[in-house]
Amino acid sequence: MAVTEANHWPCAQCGADLRYAPGQTELKCDHCGYVQAIPAKAPRQKASALVEHPLAKGLSDDLPDAASEDVRSTTCPNCGAVVEFQGANHASQCPFCATPVVVDTGSHRRIKPQALVPFELTESQARTALKSWLGSLWFAPNSLLEYTRAGRAMDGIYAPFWTFDADTDSRYRGQRGDYYYETQWVNVTVNGKTERRQEQVRKTRWSATSGRVSRDFDDVLVMASSSLPARLGNDLTPWDLTKLQPYSPDYLAGFQAEGYTVGLADGWGRAQAVMADVIENDVRRDIGGDEQRVDTVDTDYSAETFKHILLPIWMAAYKYGGKSYRFLVNGQTGEVQGERPYSVWKITFAVLAALILAAAAAYIYDPSIFGLPQPDWMD
Incomplete structure (x- = not known):
């Protein structure tokens, strides 16, 4: 994972850090309440910024x-995250494990x-969405909900994505399957006697196409992060990309932005x-028909373009049974994805309860199964 340091903008009134206010077009100071508007981009600037490469x-x-x-970075010696440095800073700490890190001497070029x-x-709305999702999980440990009730902080991260456009023209070869029915005579046993009956048997006629x-x-959309679980990140859909804004560091105030670790070619x-x-x-x-077999598809691509964009994700981590579980909340829609643990005790009790209920039902149906006489009330 490549993550920039937390982005800091000083308040013009008191010098404390400004923070981007989610859902707004302004920066706010949590210390004195000062508000600073984010300058709006002219329509031509916005259109230019969203043009694909x-x-x-x-x-x-x-x-x-x-x-x-050019980006300067270093690899965390503890967890392996790649921390990017901004400005003249040469030392920081890993945002995921708090290990002190120092910038490497070199730099590399990035899109x-x-x-x-x-x-x-x-963050409060994201925590509410996460709490609702966790509450809907069967056999989840009680400590999961206690985790959210405790008001544990969630990290707001702009995750990297690639978007790709392409026109495609594909030539294929395959087979089309159409159902038809044939009448066959079969032997069946009715009341101990063998009878001969007609049956409709479905078959498939295949033809090359x-x-x-x-x-x-x-x-x-392709997630450009190798640190987040691909299944979780890719399932945080849908995203409304009509809300894309030209990149401005103002939106990063108080948040972190992850650099891509899935390169353009892999993306x-x-x-x-x-x-x-x-x-x-x-x-x-x-191909049509009732069934299809696709043998070969040869696709030509043209007008291929791409964009590198950042999408907002609230992230939380939870440890249970010595293992770490991560939860992601779509910072635009509230969609939640996570790696959920199971409570062994809850599963054990559920199995025991099911066995007790099954045994009780069996006893009521036939007490002799357990070698017991039938109670008088059942006569």
Whole structure:
């Protein structure tokens, strides 16, 4: 994980840290209440910031200088997180394990984020969403809910994503299966006697087919973090990307921003896998029939572009049974995903209760199963 230090903006009135106010277009000082508006981008500036980069130039490291930046970073010796440094700072601490870290001597070039979706949920709202989700889990430890009731702090992080656009044209070969029915004579036993009856048996007639399908993809989203569990991060959908704003450090005030650890080439490979699933469904619809077999699909890609964006996530970690579990809350919609633990005691009691109920039902139905006489009230 590559995470920038917490972003600090001093209050013009008292010097304390300003913080971006989720759902607003302003920075607020928690100390004195001072409010500072975030300057609005002109429509032309906003449109320019949201223009996609040509994918070929990004893959060949041929983007304009303005699209990249030099970043200094170091790897945490304790947990392996990659901490990025800003400005003249040379020492900090890892935001995930609090281990002191010192910047390496070198720097590397990275693609700058073009846009972000600002936080809309406050930490309090995110905690409420998490508490509701945890409360709906069966066999979850009671300490999970106690964790949220205790008001434990959640970390607000802008996570990195790639978005990809592409026009596709796919040629395929496959087989179409159409059902038909044949009448067959079969022997069946009725009241101890064998009878001969007719039965309709379904069969499939296969025929070779080929064709072509086309689809234009817009904003295929790929998480660019290898530190967050892919299943959790990718399932925090949907995101409303119409709310994207041109990248501005003002939105990062009081939050952290993670640098991408899934490179552009790997991100494009994952996007192609997502597109391939959609294309295969298109092929099956084009083949038609009752069943389909897809033998080969050959896809040509054109007009390939990408953006590097940041999306808001509230994150919490919980330890249970010596293992760490992570919970993510979509900072825009409140969707929750998490690695949930199970309470062994709750499962054990549930199994015992089920066995007791089953035994009671069996006794009521037939006491002789347990070698007991039938009670008088059952006569």
